[in-house]
Amino acid sequence: MLAVALWAAAAPAYAQDGGTKKLIYYGWGVRDTQYVRDHWQEMEQMPFDGTGIVVVVDRQAWRQGKTDTSNQLGWLVMGSRAFRVEEFREAIADLRAAKWRRFTDNFLPVALSNSGPASGLNWFDEARWRAITENFGVVAQIAAAGGIKGLILDPEHYGYTLFRHADQRQQVDRPFADYAKVARKRGRDVMAAVAAHLPRAVLLSFYAYTLPLSELESAKPLEDALYGLLPAFYDGLLEAMPAGASLIDGYETAYAFKEQRQFLDGYRRIHEGAIKLSSLPDRYRAQVKAGFGLRLDHEGKLEHFTPPEFRQAVATALRVSDGYVWIYSEGPRFFPVSKVELPYVEAITQARAGTKR
Secondary structure, eight states, X not given: OHHHHHHHHHSOOOOTTOOXXXXXXXXXXXXXXXXXXXXXXXXXXXXXXXXXXXXXSOHHHHHTTOOSGGGBGGGTTTSSOOOOGGGGHHHHHHHHHOOOSSOOOOEEEEEEEETTTTXXXXXXXXXXXXXXXXXXXXXXXXHHHTTOOEEEEEEEEESOOTTOHHHHTTTSOOOHHHHHHHHHHHHHHHHHHHHTTOTTOEEEESSOTHHHHHHHHTTOOGGGSTTTTHHHHHHHHHHHOOTTOEEEEOXXXXXXXXXXXXXXXXXXXXXIIGGGGOSOHHHHHHHEEEOEEEETTGGXXXXXXXXXXXXXXXXXXXXXXXXXXXXXXXXXXXXXXXXXXXXXXXHHHXXXXXXXX
């Protein structure tokens, strides 16, 4: 708590309305709804506009130390178990207890392809996808009831390659066109389930259409790309997305960026390059927005960025983005402050404050 008090005394004031650019924290230091209930005021002393928040499945086990991903709803959405919103009434009460003033844009995370829950999932399994769609609806209900802005989508393959056609066809031997068609349907169903409860949802995806773009630029066809089915799934999201909702390409590729030209190139890739992977270019132009991710401890250490360099990187990312920038870390924590030196917190504060004037 001493580090928080020191930061609060040193930090410059910034606007209370949050402005139009939003700085989000998501990393190994995100906390669960129970922590949010008890510490939301302390959390708001950090220079962010929001954070990812974990929804716990077994609260008693969590308190006893079972805090791995197997006890987090966001990592189980793609599994075979169908959840019910009634199971999370306490989590909703936690979220409602937080009377946020500065953290206006909080998110519930969902991992789309992880070993364990998602293992064995195939795109043609109707019963399994009904459960998944219902699970997205449950997450959206929790978000809506708890005043949450939207969902964080993490499409990265964690031990299971849901979006790679060559691997998926080992289960169901169908051509890429068939897979793309059904993946788009799944995306459409998922978005409909989310929009039913959260019609103005912000879907902050760590990667979006830009993820397979580099493979296509090296002359690899989409059907052979590691994430070749991701554009079809996200086209489904766009197809069912209400006008007030949006999909943010969080462009995790920017983790180490320092120079404005790098962010401008990323912006161009999102808006001019990756749009070519969508079969819904008008929807894409209207609802896909450019964001950026920055990793404070790039490659596991703080040395990649000095505090002034990180201040400049955050400020530039916010300026170039269409609205959202997210900071990731594994070692450094913010809730409470741990393994991060005060000058880095001040650097983030100064960068964020510069967008609020």
